Amino acid sequence: DADVTQTPRNRITKTGKRIMLECSQTKGHDRMYWYRQDPGLGLRLIYYSFDVKDINKGEISDGYSVSRQAQAKFSLSLESAIPNQTALYFCATSRLVSDTQYFGPGTRLTVL
Amino acid sequence: AQKVTQAQTEISVVEKEDVTLDCVYETRDTTYYLFWYKQPPSGELVFLIRRNSFDEQNEISGRYSWNFQKSTSSFNFTITASQVVDSAVYFCALSEATGTYKYIFGTGTRLKVLA
Numbered sequence: 001d002a003d004v005t006q007t008p009r010n011r012i013t014k015t016g017k018r019i020m021l022e023c024s025q026t027k028g029h030d031r032m033y034w035y036r037q038d039p040g041l042g043l044r045l046i047y048y049s050f051d052v053k054d055i056n057k058g059e060i061s062d063g064y065s066v067s068r069q070a071q072a073k074f075s076l077s078l079e080s081a082i083p084n085q086t087a088l089y090f091c092a093t094s095r096l097v098s099d100t101q102y103f104g105p106g107t108r109l110t111v112l
Numbered sequence: 113a114q115k116v117t118q119a120q121t122e123i124s125v126v127e128k129e130d131v132t133l134d135c136v137y138e139t140r141d142t143t144y145y146l147f148w149y150k151q152p153p154s155g156e157l158v159f160l161i162r163r164n165s166f167d168e169q170n171e172i173s174g175r176y177s178w179n180f181q182k183s184t185s186s187f188n189f190t191i192t193a194s195q196v197v198d199s200a201v202y203f204c205a206l207s208e209a210t211g212t213y214k215y216i217f218g219t220g221t222r223l224k225v226l227a
Contacts, residue, residue: 033214040121040219041219042203042217042218042219042220043203043215043217044217045214045215048214058214059214088155090157092157100147100159100162101147101159101215102159103149103156103157103159104156105155105156106155106156106157108155
């Protein structure tokens with residue numbers, strides 16, 4: 001089984017809908033991250049969490065919120081989806097801040 | 113400020129050719145980490161290598177090798193005798209070790225290996 005899983009893998013939704021993307025990990029890591037990938041822009045950090053009680057904004061957090069339900073689970077929500085949030089979303093985990101980050105398989109989100 | 117530049121947007125080579133992917137970084141820290149990830153057409157991000165700033169020794173893993181040069185702030189990746197399965201987007205990333213949290217990713221280089 002994969003160490004970092006994301007659900008759903010693909011989602012098509014409409015403008016204004018609330019969407020939740022979920023991430024689970026079995027690596028036992030404390031640090032978890034949400035990124036989005038857009039063509040030609042690489043990956044950009046949305047939110048990160050160092051433990052269940054510590055959540056921080058990344059460089060592009062507007063329009064997003066997160067919840068760290070447990071050490072192993074970190075969810076990303078789009079409160080009211082808009083078309084420019086169409087992207088590939090990745091969850092990642094790491095043991096320490098500067099350690100290697102291990103990525104989930106990604107969720108491809110399309111907002112119509 | 114941190115920055116990672118992958119100037120090569122796309123490279124095409126014929127199978128069995130060697131190819132080098134360039135990565136130039138900027139940081140004010142003396143302690144930092146550099147990474148390479150591979151993103152095949154299936155979309156997942158696969159970790160390839162992590163290098164810390166105090167270790168300039170080059171690394172070789174099979175057909176892959178990495179050349180880290182602090183003097184030029186570069187961390188280049190070479191694939192020897194490329195294969196079609198090497199076709200992917202490759203990302204270089206930088207992480208500072210002074211209590212910060214994030215990777216800074218380059219914009220990626222798309223490698224196409226033609227049969």
